Amino acid sequence: MSAVRGKVPQWKVDAVEEIKRLFREYPVVGIAGFRGVPSSQFQSVRRDLRDEVAIRVVKNTLLKLALESLGGDYKKLEDYIEDQVAVVASKLNPFKLFKKLENTKTPSPLKPNQVSPVDVVVEAGPTNFPPGPILGEIQAAGIPAAIEKGKIVVKNTVTVVRAGEVVKPEVARALNLLEVKPIKIGLDTKALMENGIVFTPADLAIDEAQVFEDFIEAARKALNLAVNSAYVTEETAEILIQKAFLDAKNLAINAAVFEKEVMPDILAKAYSEMLAVANLLSDEALDEDLKERLSGLSVAAQQPAAEQVDEAKEEEEEEEEEPKEEEALEGLGALFG
Template sequence: MAAVRGSPPKWKVQTVEELRKMFKSHPVVAIVSFRGVPSNQMQRIRRELRGKALIKVVKNTLVEKALEELEDNYKKLEEFLYDQTALVFTDMNPFKLYKLLEETKEPSPLKPNQISPVDVVVEKGPTPIPPGPMMAELQNAGIPVAIERGKVVVRETVTVVKAGEVVKPEVARALSVLGIKPIKIGLDTRVIYDNGILLTPDILAIDVEKIKSEFAEAYQKALNLAVNCAYVTEETAEILIMKAVMDARNLAINAGLPVKEVMPEILAKAHMEALALASLLPESALDDELKSLLSSRVVEKKEEVVEEKKEEEKKEEEKEEEEEESALEGLGALFG
């Protein structure tokens, strides 16, 4: 039986219906670009996402048709449908999905006549290239090179192409020779739909380590505040008890209270104060025991002074050695 003129092909109707069901059955949907992604990389991405998310590549017009009959904020997704588009359906947290999609990207070289999305800088230093005709390729690309110890080296750091500029063929060849891959190719997230909320990359891109550091800092500040204002919680109880014990000990020692737990410290303090007082008296007023104790104390102080002097001399010698090494390096750089 011939199809009715003007009616859409059956496969299109089935595809639209399938998409509609997938939108309804998955709370999280990402719209991504796969422009420039090689087929082998795309296959690897599908394997890595298996069991976590489903990738669907269909024509943008069919996706728009599926969105027409859906409620909520699905209609807003139409503005993200352009160029080469894929849909990623999942039940994952949208931030975890974004991180997972970013991890699909692989370093890639720039192609001739491509518009560079980034500044490409060739750093000063050695290269793995042996002397030969490749030096001319690098020089044609505007990279200053020379031969040192049988190797080609870049004499100074140089920006060979800026963001937004067209990559010249000679620059692309030079970067390929140097093994420089300044861009990443993979699924590029445009938006993620999460139960009616649209999340763009500027919201989804989270520095996990920075967030962890901020949480740790906030926790430490809250703990310090709670301890200083004696606010008892499960986390502060042990610290507050230890602090109270230390405060009580210090109070007892300074007040000279005859408490069993601090008697050794009180006696030691009294002993030191007695020696300090005895050191102010004339020698005729001291008995033999006090004279012996004071002389021992003088010897200990002298030993401390000698140790401090030795430590200072050692630091001075180390400083002089560092200055000599620095001077020798400077001469070496000057005379090659």
């Protein structure tokens, strides 16, 4: 007996309700494509992510019905329904979820008659193949190959397929032989949504190392600005006190303020200036004591080059042992793990 015309099959009703349930229960939901993903890999992905990500394969028409029924911001996701898609839902934030989905991708070779999404370059260099029929198969793909020292060698780096071109069977065969896997296959994020905000891969693909370096640089500049503008915080207080002490000491020395803490420095400065003046005078104007002192300075200035180099190395080693400025930012680095 045929089904009653116009009645919606129960499985479709259940599928739409399941989609709506996922979108209501999880704070982050989205759409991912899985075109070309082998069934075994897809099942492995679902198994590996089942504790953190709910994945449901749905028909595009049913997904659209569910989004229409939910209304509001959910309808924004309709623009990303294309080809073969699955619904993904998680309690992870969009950036962590995107990273999880990206990690499902594995290197894969191009298939015959497939449209290549990328330029495919074969680098020059030796292969593991001995002379034989394989040489002809590689050359048939337009790859310049020859035999050198008992091995097949790719003579020049060559682009065998451009992005958007159809992969010829002989090219696919040669790339497979050379184990060139230029694409990655896995769940391909179309869009993720949280609190009504839609995130695309362009928003989610973040260089974490660069962001970390940017934070470090920003913290360094902020610390420098705070110190130079005398802005007192827990991080700058000690540095500002040290700077104030050194500035005050330097002022006292140059102004010849006779305080106990700076007297040795004032005397040392006066002694240095006295020797500088004495060095400008003729020998007839100097007593024996000054001549002896200036002679000592002359001997010190004529140290062998090797000794000067050794002293410079020792100074560099001492500087390396001193705490570096970056160590003051270790607390910030700990925030990013």
